[in-house]
Amino acid sequence: MFNSRNPAYRDPMGAVPAGTSVHFKINVARDLRCSGARLVVQDDQNGQTENCGMYWCGMSGDTHECWECHYTPQQPGLYFYRFYVDTWRGTLPITKGFGGEGSVDAHGGPWQLTAYDPDFQTPDWMTGGVMYQIFPDRFHNSGQPKENVPADRRLHEKWGEQPDWMPNEKGEVTNSDYFGGDLKGIEEKLPYLESLGVTCIYLNPIFEAHSNHRYNTADYSKIDPLLGTEEDFRSLCDAAHKRGMHVILDGVFNHTGSDSIYFNREKRYPTEGAYNSQHSPYSSWFNFHPWPDHYDCWWNFITLPDVNECNPDYDNYINGETGIIRKWLALGADGWRLDVADELPDPFLENLRAAAKAENPAAVVLGEVWEDASNKEAYGRRRRYFEGKQLDSVMNYPFRNAIIGFLTGADAADMMEIIMNIVENYPPQVTRILMNHIGTHDTERAITMLAGEPLHGHGRHWQSNAHLTRERRKKGLTLLRLAALMQFTLPGVPCIYYGDEAGLEGYRDPFNRGCYPWDKADEGLVEWYRRLARLRAACPCLREGRMEPVMAGDCCMAYIRDDGQERLLVAINAGEQEKPVYLSPEWNDAEILMGRLPDERHALVLGPRDCTVLKWAYPGPEEPKGPAPGPAATAQKDLA
Template sequence: MEDCIFNSMDPAYRNPFGAVSTGTTVDFTIHIPLDLVYATATLVLYDDGMERRIPLEYQQTKNNLIFYHTCFTFDQPGVFFYYFHINRGQENYWVKRDETGKGYLSQSGQGSDYQITVYQKGFQTPDEVKGGLFYQIFPDRFYSSGENIENAPDDRILRSDWGGMPYFLPNEQGEILNNDYFCGDLKGIEQKLNYLESLGVTILYLNPIFEAHSNHRYNTANYLKIDPLLGTEQDFSHLCAEAKKHGIKIILDGVFSHTGSDSIYFNKENRYDTLGAFNSMNSPYFKWFHFIKYPDVYQSWWGFSTLPELNKHDPDYIEFICGKNGVLRHWLRLGASGFRLDVADELPDEFIQKVREAVKAEGEENLLIGEVWEDASNKIAYGIRRKYFQGKELDSVMNYPFKNAILDFVKDQDKQSFFNKISIIVENYPPQCLHTAMNSISTHDTERAITVIAGESCCGKGREWQSHHQLTISQYRDGINKLKVAMTLQYFLPGIPCLYYGDEAGLQGYKDPFNRGCYPWGQENKALISYCQRLGTLRKTCPGLKDGSLTFLPSPEGIIILKRDGSDGSCILALNYTNCNQVIELAYRGYRINQKIVLKKQSYTIPPFDYILFEK
């Protein structure tokens, strides 16, 4: 233990560590310098509605430090913040948090406070998925079965140049229609299940598959129908059944914040025979939307008139999505194993609770993931502190903070900053949420990881520039090496790694739509795929990865050493993130390396952009 005023990462100061369940008593100990003798110390604990001031009691004096202690039992779920106030006569100090979790004395009271996340006792997340591997597929661009396409709407452009540049220029009216399709489909995914299994994939996350009139399909037209270019309901059910034989679950993208204006519910474009909300105030869907001046002015997602917002408080809409015969249960009964909620910040807490109830009613092991870009434990969205992790809403989220930390580290190699960014999430997230978090380094909404790592920044540059810029040969070679480092961290940190289709094949690309290119079948980077298969095998065999705690161990420059301690054992990863051999002396007695027991300290040579692994 390193002496300091306070350290939320160290159980000698705060015990237990991290998020806690209701009914848990947390001990707080601070070490005050001896020159503040006769001071009084107070724990100031608050949330968005209350503040408590709890006196600390003198415990002992040791090594020129005065130890003060108190404890508090958390009876209600919530997000709580705290700091310590020290007073001696006219002198006032506040113990605030630095980036590492250590406390420092502030004479102004300014600085960051500490956080404790409290979740409902008994809150559980699916155990079967932990220790697994997600694989995210943008359905139009993964693989085409080549079967004849029937009932395709006439306004779609069906492309035959697999791997071509996605259309990105606006039309004569200045609209970007996203109406070019490469015709990837559900049967195509089914045909690649052997490949996915070879990567170690245990969960497929599919971007939207319901009928919609754009290639991204986030403008849902019919929640109860598979898009005709992807296949049929029978194709989906068969895919789920076949995937199960390969040990793979499937979760779907639930886009419930908004729908398409070109849908059976709104029907602005009059494509459908239904009486949509735009067509008549007598429409059964009228109350699902927010009209400001009927029919032309209405609330839409981020001002896009093609994406009218849904009224998530309307009882009929809630029943349609969450009811016993609603959308969620329909697809779960056909074989889905959960949902990822698009733009979760724009779904009310009450709506997410209803979603959870429906998802779990069809099976407690069904997974519910939310799209949240920041620290989801303390997120404030539209002025409201969200309750994602308190026990009645999400199982977990897309872990964008880990993504940013990994890619930033691979680019700038600031090891301490990386530790800090990872540790704050580990501290704030309930462990059951942490171990089911979706750890991506690329997604359909972000640039490809290899492009971020090795390419020129596209900040301030438009689509025309992005369309013409690819990595040079030397950039690509450097990018592959650094991508291996990023992937290794992704696979060994707490949570479930998520491969974005094509990352393992070396696919590159800037922002949408260039990050949504076709999987390069026949032109894959075979060496990188082999590396990912090796990591995928370790996800299944390496102890400590399913639910293990995380510790960053002391390490020299050029190497990161992390330890995972779990219910099934322990592992220690030593990762060389440089372009030269690293020689290191280690003594992890009792661990195995290459099936041999470590008995004494010895030297190990770690090749560039590679790792060694100890297991116990």
Template sequence: MSTFLFDSRDDRCKTPFGAVPTDDVVTFRVFLPISYQLREPALLVYKADRWDSPERIPMHYEASDGVSCSYTCIFYSPDPQLYFYLFEVAGVNGKMRIARDQDGFGVLLPQGGEMWQLTVYDKAMRAPEFMKNGILYQIFPDRFCASGGAKSGVPSDRRLHRDWYELPEYLPDRNGEVTNSDYFGGDLRGITQKLTYLKSMGVGTIYLNPIFEAHSNHRYNTADFLRIDPLLGTEEDLRELCARAKALGIRVILDGVFNHTGADSVYFNKKRRYGNGGAYNDPQSPYRSWYEFTNYPNGYQSWWGFQELPNLNERDPSYGEFICGENGVLRKWLADGISGWRLDVADELPDEFLDRVAACVKGADPDAAVIGEVWEDASTKVAYGIRRRYFLGGQLDSVMNYPFRDAIIAYVRHGDCNRLYSTLLSILEHYPKPVLDVLMNSLSTHDIERAITALAGEPISGGRDWQAHNNTLSPEKYALGKKLFMLASVIQYMLPGVPCLYYGDEAGLYGYKDPFNRTCYPWGREDPELIQFFRTLGAIRSGCPALSSGSFSAVSFTPEVVSFLRDCGGESYYVAVNRTPSEQPAVLPMEFKDAAVLYGSLGADGLLPPYGAAILVLR
């Protein structure tokens, strides 16, 4: 390998692998081919966005094999910081650089080039331990289970469906507006009634989409942060849900929508539902400073221009105290028994607000979770021109891991093994270990099409009318989507992090984007094969909590078969998935020849069946 220079994922070149805590020493090693006549290598380390002043660390000769000479140096940082690095060498015609090519390997260039990333995080970071136990289950509260109990205080303008199994309304009203004002009546007591079912799926954490009073079925337009929406139940219902769940080893986290409220809210009150006060009606309102008016009262900042979602000013002291204060929103609901928060649109929350949210939550419960909605690589995210520091310490414990989801779907549907491999290794290399252990790994959510549709449906090429017309899958497409979904789920459940199951996926629900991905759980009409499949996967995850944190290594990534290993504290797992309709050979490490089969099958000849998978374990 005379042209091998550097590979950040090879322990000959960099140890330890990936992100490191503060004060940990990182050893770098480059291999310079003797024939290239290179000398005086140095490591150039840049703080993120400070590209004019790198730290230059000379590298020292170590050894030669007659083909290449190895040079080494060390680096450490006492401060949490995002770094980028490459190498400088002296060549026969002047200085050159060893930079990163598109596959992550070192390449010799006269100038420029991509850099490798090194995340140095606060060594005090700790993952919420409860999230490592079992899977995470996401519930859209209006659509999971209706207890049938009486409700009081429900606004008279709510429209309730009579048929639990019909599609949600998707057409605009006569004014051309999509109001999301139809409801099915799912509630907190209904969730409590199904806790035993959730436990049978291996659920360790329930993530609830918003439950506070709001005047839409999705409830992302909060009307009152201090009150449970009356159609969902009462504060006592939430306390009971949390208590009964905890008795079964299940925790509950809530969706915190702190970037905006509804225009129809106690705080803004544009429709005067809450009397004559509110920031929209009264310049002297105590909530006036929470909002940014450009031309009072009708000109105001709103989320992505939606006038029904006026933006909040998170830097306002009064609003900050309301959310994060000693008697604020965060502590109130933590005291009622929840175990953490998922923060909606985290990219739009300023750093100082996230700092305060995290400090408040951890101050109330050091093991509580703070999860951010971030769609990209959150370790290096730039939002609105600002480099975010989500993972350096003191902010987020985890994020919704959409990069994994997109790569898994692309592989299982299209065979894009390069994307899957590069995405997995990139996230594993960039994210702190405490974050990796509790990454929220979903295949479906309330914001994207459900997995079966993503894997077997027509690619989206239109709006709600098109999606409604194409939403129903033929029996043949459903059967294919189901097979592919099971394969995708094997990958999802066996990767580092926490598998997140979106309610109803395990029962065979499918659908395009909102509202077709928000149909009701099909109680009594579930797909029994899928139910049993997810119970099996849930039992595997619950039976080995170390799967959330064990090491990952690739065995083989091809367009037909992907296989990898997980080493978890005395146990080793081999995972292989065949995404094709024909038998395919799997690359099986010799030590797994007589391993126990936990799921699926692998023939004596090493063949995986069509659309087949296998999970093997060595103990």
């Protein structure tokens, strides 16, 4: 009846610039004796509903008739739509089903139409690249002496020891143990990152803070003394730029540390913080009730007092002409990843993006959002990340869930549906630079998720002793290769969490934040990542090529990336049995990048936990034009 992912029914598909006329067409069974049809659209911002009459436009075969109309979203925002048809059975709704399909189901939901500002642009330099996330304390220690390091920090004697996880005598986990990874150490390893095809380095917080994770910022204006100096930061950025790499910083602007120059509960700093005096220049940044011991804090962690981002003084301190955003961009950074972006108010986000673009129009602003960011609701309000004034893109947790789920036994069609919903809902300029990770500092290590014993609520003591058996590790390495292949070939930019490419294991914090194993890296796995980087660099269609699902089911998934010049087919078998994937005949003439060609039955036979990647180039202007390879030649159940 309708399919939002097929241009025969909706054109253009996906998100559109506001002011774009979108064509809708539905097919209605003739035996319903339809006498009228309409498109009903609800503007999410004001709640108003618009009824658009549809026109009869002919027959579709002998059994169906077509009705069509156009609708133009006038302003950036979300629009939710469904259809109604008047039949001999009464007025029937056509609502969204699996795979974007329409069906006569009163219990189905609406489709989403995302409209964005026509002037919304995102940085070109990220497109087609490879990101690498570094937890600075655990990547590489240059060995250079550090100055002005607080005495209450404990440095491990041996690189690679297990991070501290036991509570102290007060029952607190202070995260005050360090391994001494520093900015000079990162600079020393730039040749290694270059060998992985890295074009963008994302650094977890580097500003002065009194914990090894540094998410409890003590001073936004200073580099943490264990990491080095401002000159070390400038040197790292300069060296990275010379190798064609960019550097993104982690901005934690929803809260500070209680042990900070701004709050100063622990009285580390000589200046008066908001906790010390109601006359402090920072007192209006925080919400007390009453002062000083009762204050808003992040998820009830008293060491992380919440900031009132809409306070003019704080907003100017971060986003003003001489503020933190512009300071570090001027010193060489190329963008910001924003911690807990869903807790930052709209005006603050808009001011932040404006500040970043004023300093460097090519700066990127990424947000930490765990759900579909196009329709995210937070604290009772719909967020407006992608209308054009807030975020350039986000961390892509939905893709991570789909990849990990598919490779650990979840229904392949359901996982493909997660992927396609994101592709349909996000503006294309957002999708092309999505941060596609399969593990971060906030999740279990990828190989542990893929092959480890399920966590099932086990505490830190159990996690500290849990390691993959030889058999589980063998399985994990195989599945991690497939997960990385999906990372590198789905829409967006793959982001490697440091050490994943070396086979690092680990459950949750702090075990997912171990030291990079420079003397024990799995070289075969590292080489696989290098191979994927070469594949990515050799296939322009992976930059912005559209995503076409081929099939998803029976432990297999296959999809195509197509930019009008070439088509790349990726087929993966996550199961333990050999499986065929049937393709159209043209794929028999494709170039093999991994795996094998289809056989004489046009069946691509995938071994257990195996993959194939094929490339087919469109004919040049002087060559005979044959049909492009189609998705499937037989009646496979693609997405259902």
